[in-house]
Amino acid sequence: MKNVASFSQATIMVVGTLLALPALAENDHAGTAAQANNPLANMTAFSLQNYYIGDINDSDETANQFWLRFATPFSLGDSRWLLRTSLPINSYPTAPGGHSETGLGDLNTFASYLFDTGSSKISFGIGPQVTAPTASEDTLGSEQWSAGLVNVLFNAESAKFQYGYLAGWQHSFAGDDDRENVNSATLQPFAYYQLGNGNYLRGAPIWSYNFENDNYSVPLGLGIGHIVRQGKTLYNFTFEPQFSVVEEGPAPDWQVVVGLSMQFLQ
Template sequence: MNLRHSALAVLFLGSAFSSFADAASDSAQANNPLANMTAFNMQNYYIGNMSGSDKTANQFWLRYAQPFTLGESQWLLRASLPLNTYPSPPTGGRQTGLGDMNLFTAWLIDTGNPAVSFGFGPQITAPTASKNALGSEKWSAGLVNVLFDASSPTFQYGYLASWQHSFAGESNRSDVNVAAFQPFLFLQLGGGTYLRSAPIWNYNFQNDGYGVPLGLGIGQVIKSKNTVYNFFIEPQGSVADNGPGQPRWQIFAGLNLQFPN
């Protein structure tokens, strides 16, 4: 091989390595809720069996996240609005409509490692439900804390912890005092394909109700121009629950989009 061919080979290998590195970086950051990118998510929970009911249910979530700068601090704003389909015990049917909107703002703390994201801040839930049975009819506020570690291109992990308590709303409805913890586990298989587990564990301090599901799913990350598409499906089953309204099994699926700022 002559010098010219050697130089071309080095350039080709360098370009290929850069492409593989970029793809690995995109896959590692595709599930980061604190990624420094604008995000729009469409996520759905099909609940095939729910405690206290023989009916199925469904939650379809629209989520929008936007990083912003306030002074010298970096923040992330996330808005979530569900479309709920829940059983209606008096009629034996179902009701479908908008649920309560949630907003949280997380202050992103400099961890000294650009692959590790950590943030915390306030949250508020507004009683935007279109039907009484589809929401709490309460204003609630609380705190959120998020960690995501993408130091490894192969395995990423983290969590989203939250708590909120009602402070206003309809007096004839139960107060809200709930906590939730969502662990994130992602194992990259290569080519943008990954295994995932991201169940939400919840506890209701008002009635000691709780749900502890576990899940195992698969996802695919595809980058087209500057947009990252993240498709996934994750069946989840309950390993412990108490009280009505807890999913015994459900299917979590969605499409997450990330755009450059």
């Protein structure tokens, strides 16, 4: 009960802080707020995102994953692409009793070809992804080279409600023979409801399925975000508690996602 009370107090404090941040200028509301969460936005972006895992299924252990993520658009001839690279700093339990290992995880990069949808408010992309075994400790990564595909949709036709998904699949093709092969899929549905003045409600959980051992995780989340524009930089602060609906294998029973994304407007 003490942990629940502390979590509730922290949630109230974070939400209050976000709402107290400077409001997005009135003339920025419609276009800027609607595109602020577009993973295929035609601008360079850098984000920091932290997943605090308060309880791992069947273990009562905690963990943490901090993501550094960089995205930038580029062109190949007449085609438009988006390159996104993500590097986690993992802190995972390695033995019962609270001992954990902390260090770099595996580096993931994908390049998404951006289709011409006929509308500047609908983004759709698909392309290859590669994960490199860059973990600083064996327990913090897969020790496998993996490759696969990523597909992204973002619909911002409504200035009030935006939605989409990011789907991915990858399979290992080289690496440590003593480690389990990678054959996994993820689906991240996301939805954003604009409240005005730069505030919005959000839900962006990541669902996963491991084809090697049939482990899976399906969380749901409801959080809040706040957008602030300073000059040509768009700051997007987010806070989202997530709770598992169904799961099999080691997966978070609950986690809290806190993030800051910076988009550099042209």
